[in-house]
Each structure stands twice: as structure tokens, then as C-alpha cells.
Amino acid sequence: MAVNEPLPGTSDLWEPEVSDWLLLENKAREVFPRYGYSELRTPIFERTEVFVRNLGSETDVVQKEMYTFQDRGGRSLTLRPEGTAGVMRAIANRGLDQGEEARVFYFGPMFRGERPAAGRRRQFHQVGVEAVGADSPWMDAECIAMLTHFIEELGIRGGKVMLNTRGLPEDRDAVSAALKEYFLPHVGGLCEDCQRRLDSNVWRMLDCKNPACHEVALEAPKILDLLCDTSRDFFARVCQGLRDLGVDFELAPRLVRGLDYYVHTVFEITHSGLGAQDALAGGGRYRISLPGDKRTLEGIGFAAGMERLLLARESLGLKTEAGAQTDTYLISLGENAILAGLKLAGELRTKKLGGRVKADFSARSMKAQMRTANREGASVVLIQGDDEIAKGVVTCRNMKTSEQATVSLAELAAWLTKHA
Ligand code: HAM
Numbered sequence: 183m184a185v186n187e188p189l190p191g192t193s194d195l196w197e198p199e200v201s202d203w204l205l206l207e208n209k210a211r212e213v214f215p216r217y218g219y220s221e222l223r224t225p226i227f228e229r230t231e232v233f234v235r236n237l238g239s240e241t242d243v244v245q246k247e248m249y250t251f252q253d254r255g256g257r258s259l260t261l262r263p264e265g266t267a268g269v270m271r272a273i274a275n276r277g278l279d280q281g282e283e284a285r286v287f288y289f290g291p292m293f294r295g296e297r298p299a300a301g302r303r304r305q306f307h308q309v310g311v312e313a314v315g316a317d318s319p320w321m322d323a324e325c326i327a328m329l330t331h332f333i334e335e336l337g338i339r340g341g342k343v344m345l346n347t348r349g350l351p352e353d354r355d356a357v358s359a360a361l362k363e364y365f366l367p368h369v370g371g372l373c374e375d376c377q378r379r380l381d382s383n384v385w386r387m388l389d390c391k392n393p394a395c396h397e398v399a400l401e402a403p404k405i406l407d408l409l410c411d412t413s414r415d416f417f418a419r420v421c422q423g424l425r426d427l428g429v430d431f432e433l434a435p436r437l438v439r440g441l442d443y444y445v446h447t448v449f450e451i452t453h454s455g456l457g458a459q460d461a462l463a464g465g466g467r468y469r470i471s472l473p474g475d476k477r478t479l480e481g482i483g484f485a486a487g488m489e490r491l492l493l494a495r496e497s498l499g500l501k502t503e504a505g506a507q508t509d510t511y512l513i514s515l516g517e518n519a520i521l522a523g524l525k526l527a528g529e530l531r532t533k534k535l536g537g538r539v540k541a542d543f544s545a546r547s548m549k550a551q552m553r554t555a556n557r558e559g560a561s562v563v564l565i566q567g568d569d570e571i572a573k574g575v576v577t578c579r580n581m582k583t584s585e586q587a588t589v590s591l592a593e594l595a596a597w598l599t600k601h602a
Contacts, residue, residue, distance in 0.1 A: 191296070191304030198502040202492050203307075205502075206336065207289060210309045213332045214287040217324065219311055222286035224268040226293075230258040236267040236470050238442025240383045247294040261293035265310045265485055266443070270470045273314050274479065283315040289488065301459035301490050310465075310485030317480050319416050322447045322467055323423025325482045329451065329463055330429050333486070338494045341451045341462055344434035345421070347406060348385070348444050349413035351469070357408045358384050368398045388436040404435040413446065420447050443468040447482065453490075455497025462490050506559025509537030510602055513551040515567035520545060522571050526564070535595055536562065536602045555581070562602045564594075 188194055195203065211221065230250050237244050249261040262268050265288050273284050289309040296302050311328070313321055326343060333341050349357065361384045365372075369380055373392040380387065388399050406417065424431055431449075439448045448466035456462065465484025471477075495501060510530065514523035520543055527541040540558065542551045548565070555563045565577040576594055579586045580601045589597045 189304070191298035191302075193303070193305075197507070198504050199492075201502045202495070203488065206309060206488055206491055209332065209335050210287060210289060213335055214311055214328070217285070217328050219285040219287045219313070222269060222272065222288050223290070224262075224265070224272050224288065226291060227259050227261050228268050228271065230260040232267050232271050233260050233263060236270065236443050237264070238383075241441055243294060243440065247296055249293045249295060263294045264292055264441070265290070265308055266312060266441075266468065266481075266483060267470070269312045269483075270314065270479055270481070273312075278315055278479065281315070283313065285311070285313045285316075287311040299459065300457050301487070301493055303489060307488035308485040309488055309491075310483060312481050312483035314479055314481035316482065319419035319447075320423050322420045322482050323427060323429075325465070325484065326420075326424060326431075326449055327427045327429050329465070329484050329486070333451065333462065333491070336491060336495060337500050338453065338462070338491065338498065340455070340498075341453050341494070343424075343429060343431035343449060343451055344437055345424075345431045345447070345449045346434045346437040347409065347413060347417040347420075347446055348438060348448055348466075349405065349409035350445055353409045353413055357405055360403050360408050361385065361387065364402050365398065372398065383442075385438045386440070388438050399436055402436070405438075406433075406435065416446050439464060439466055441468075443470055445469050445480075449484070451486075453494045453497075455494045456490055459490070462486055462494055506561065507538070508540045508555070508558040508560045510535075510539045510562045510564060510598070511551075511555035511558060511560035512539065512541040513548065513555065513563055513565045514542060514545075515548060515565070517545070518568055518571055519566045522566050526566070526576070530598070533595065535598045562598065 233248060234244055243263050248263050251259055253259055269286060269288060278284055287310065290307060291305050292308050293305055295304055298304060311325065313325060330341065330343060362380060365380055365384065365387055369377055372395045373390065376387050376390050376392070376395050387395065388402055390396060390399065406414065437448055437450060444466040446467040450464040451462045452460045453462045454460070463484050463486035467480070467482045469478045469480050512523045512527050514520040523541045524543070527539050530536045530539045542554065544551065552563065561581055563579045563581060565579065570576055575588050575590050577586065578589045578594070578597050578601070587597065
């Protein structure tokens with residue numbers, strides 16, 4: 183790997199890609215507040231225990247993927263692998279009274295030491311929301327509808343909502359026992375991870391990607407059939423809410439999601455434009471207990487992978503193409519003119535004239551400066567040499583029409599308004 187290349191699974195972002203990122207961020211800031219969510223920014227590293235406690239010590243993220251390091255004081259810290267745990271810590275720190283709700287959205291970098299592949303990065307970005315303190319199934323329906331609204335606003339068509347329930351913590355033992363009983367006779371033919379999961383995390387055997395494991399999982403008992411009435415009622419309402427809101431969804435009986443904090447509703451949105459890593463977004467209802475807070479906080483939320491949203495847009499031909507970098511290019515010929523160019527560029531910017539203004543200080547030939555102006559896609563070039571400065575004029579060239587005029591400084595604003 184060349185020394186200046188970014189590390190595997192990370193990337194540098196340049197224009198025009200940056201414009202697409204801004205589009206996602208701006209859409210999030212436009213759509214989520216309409217549902218009463220406000221923006222929250224949390225640190226990108228936390229005490230390691232914030233993640234271990236909440237995501238679950240048996241999850242792939244905690245077992246294999248976290249970037250954990252010690253600070254100078256010997257504390258174990260971790261770069262956030264996801265947003266929910268940090269958001270919950272922040273909410274607990276601020277305090278949430280009984281019956282009160284917090285609805286927040288966030289975006290930013292997350293870090294997981296996974297094997298890089300298309301759509302799977304080590305530094306990736308999520309845009310997510312969390313509604314904490316809300317325990318109604320209608321909230322789940324609204325949250326999923328909000329996600330589909332956001333995705334549609336980004337022009338992404340063809341996303342599929344996959345929906346399942348994990349029921350209440352009280353259901354867990356019965357479901358685990360039924361799954362164990364089902365998988366035990368098959369365990370010899372399953373992957374190493376699943377052989378271990380039989381005792382440590384049998385639910386994850388349902389969604390293992392290994393073909394042999396998947397084949398066996400297809401016939402496994404359905405979680406929904408094993409749940410208590412309260413859990414089944416909750417799920418029925420979520421489904422009803424989604425139908426009433428006109429959100430199409432598919433039941434996905436083997437969807438369990440990779441993090442342990444989930445209860446009741448779990449969902450993902452998949453998109454065929456993504457290839458093997460086909461989850462655009464994932465989320466669900468969760469319960470998190472925090473040190474220093476006796477209560478368990480319950481919430482519903484999701485996170486969408488920003489790289490994957492952009493890949494889905496690209497698969498639909500919606501990627502921003504490279505465009506001009508400059509609108510007005512100032513060519514200065516000679517030392518006097520360079521200083522005049524520096525000042526003129528400043529004035530144009532203050533007066534908001536000429537769009538993106540760039541002055542050339544290189545003292546190169548007219549031809550060389552013109553070549554750069556062309557390469558940058560400038561629509562207007564302003565030329566000053568000793569002659570122009572003496573007369574108080576500027577030679578103005580419209581690069582699209584090749585029209586050229588000598589314009590006094592007083593008339594420059596009018597010329598630029600017409601041509602730039
Ligand atoms: P997650 O399913 O682990 O959930 O991640 C959510 C989304 O982040 C995925 O659907 C995917 O689009 C993206 N993603 C995850 N890992 C990578 C990666 N290595 N490279 C690129 N994109 C990736 C969570 O993180 C939960 N915190 C979601 C949530 C919020 N649940 C409740 N509230």
C-alpha cells in the first residue's frame with residue numbers, strides 16, 4: 183500500500199462526492215425535525231463499557247470489531263462502532279423524567295474493524311434517530327415510516343422494509359430453548375461460529391449468512407409463534423400502524439439483528455442496488471440500562487449507512503457528476519496587477535458577485551492562466567494588466583460565448599450579474 187493511501191476501509195472524500203454527503207445531511211436536517219426530532223452530537227469515543235454493556239458481550243461487534251485503546255490514565259476507551267449506546271449515555275447524563283421523551287437524530291463516523299468490501303468500511307458513517315422514553319407500538323410504526331420517507335426524499339426507490347419481532351425479555355428463555363432444540367441435531371454441519379452460538383447466542387443462528395447454516399435456519403421455528411400474547415399484540419399494532427400509514431413491508435421471520443439490546447420490533451431496509459451488503463438501514467426497539475441510572479431506558483430508532491445510501495443512489499443514476507470548481511477566474515499579468523487582482527477578488531466576494539471567485543497569483547503567462555481557468559470550468563474570466571489598471575478597467579470574457587468586453591470598475595457589477 184502506498185504511504186499516502188488512506189488505510190483499508192477508510193477513504194478521503196473529495197468534491198463532487200462531498201456534495202452528495204451534504205445532500206444526505208441536509209435532507210436529514212429537513213425531514214427528521216418535521217417529526218419532532220432534534221440534532222444531537224456525541225463524542226466519537228466513549229468508555230468501552232458503554233458499548234460492551236449495551237450491545238452485548240457476545241455480539242460480533244463487541245467480540246471482533248471494536249477499535250479499543252487505553253488512554254494515558256489506563257482507561258479503556260473505544261471508537262464508537264454505532265450511535266445508539268452513546269446517545270443513550272448522553273440522555274441518561276442529562277436526565278429524563280418519568281413520562282418524558284427525547285427524540286434525537288445524529289450523523290457522523292462510526293468505526294468497526296471488519297474485512298473491507300463493497301459497502302463495508304472500517305470508518306463508515308451513519309445517519310440515525312432515537313426516540314427514547316416512548317413505549318407505544320405506534321411510535322415504532324411512525325419511526326419506520328419516517329425512515330422510508332427520508333429514503334424516498336433522497337430519490338431512492340426500490341427499498342424493501344423487512345420486519346420482525348424479538349418479543350419481550352420474558353420471552354427469551356422459551357425462544358432460546360425452542361431454537362436450541364431445533365438446531366442441536368444439525369450442529370455438526372454448521373459453521374464454527376454457529377457451533378459456538380448454539381450455547382452463547384442461539385438467535386444469531388437464524389440469520390447466519392453461511393449457505394449450510396442458512397439452509398438449516400429456513401426450517402427453524404418462527405420467533406413470532408413462540409412469543410407471549412403481550413408481545414404478539416405489540417407486533418400486531420406495529421404492523422397495523424404501518425398498513426395505515428401506507429408503508430409496504432415484508433415479514434422476515436429470521437431477522438434478529440446483530441445487537442443484543444433489541445426487544446419487540448426489529449427491521450431493516452434492503453436495496454438490490456447494494457450487492458452482498460444489502461442493508462441500507464437497520465433498527466428496532468431496545469432497552470438499555472445505564473450505570474448510575476436505576477431505570478431501564480426504552481427507545482426505538484434506526485441507523486442508515488450513509489455510504490450505502492449513496493451507493494443506492496448511484497445504482498439509480500443519481501450520483502452528482504463533477505462540475506465546475508470556479509465561476510469567476512481572475513487573471514493578473516504583472517506584479518502590479520497581482521495586487522489589484524487580490525483586492526478585486528476580495529471586493530467581489532464581499533459584494534457577493536461572481537459566485538466562486540479564484541484569483542491567480544502565479545505570474546504565469548496569459549496562456550497558462552487561461553488554461554487553468556478552462557480546466558476549472560470558469561464561466562467568466564477577468565483580466566487585468568498594467569494597461570487595464572492605468573485605465574481603471576477590466577477585460578471581461580464570457581467563456582461560454584467567447585464574448586469579450588472592456589468594462590469599467592463601476593460597471594463590473596452589472597456585467598458580472600449578466601454573464602457570471
Ligand atoms: P447496524 O445494523 O449495525 O445498526 O448498522 C446500521 C446501518 O449502518 C447498516 O444497515 C448499514 O447500512 C450501516 N453499516 C453498518 N456497518 C457498516 C460498515 N462496516 N460499513 C458500512 N456501513 C455499515 C446499528 O448500528 C444500530 N445502532 C441501529 C439502531 C439505532 N438501532 C436502534 N437505534
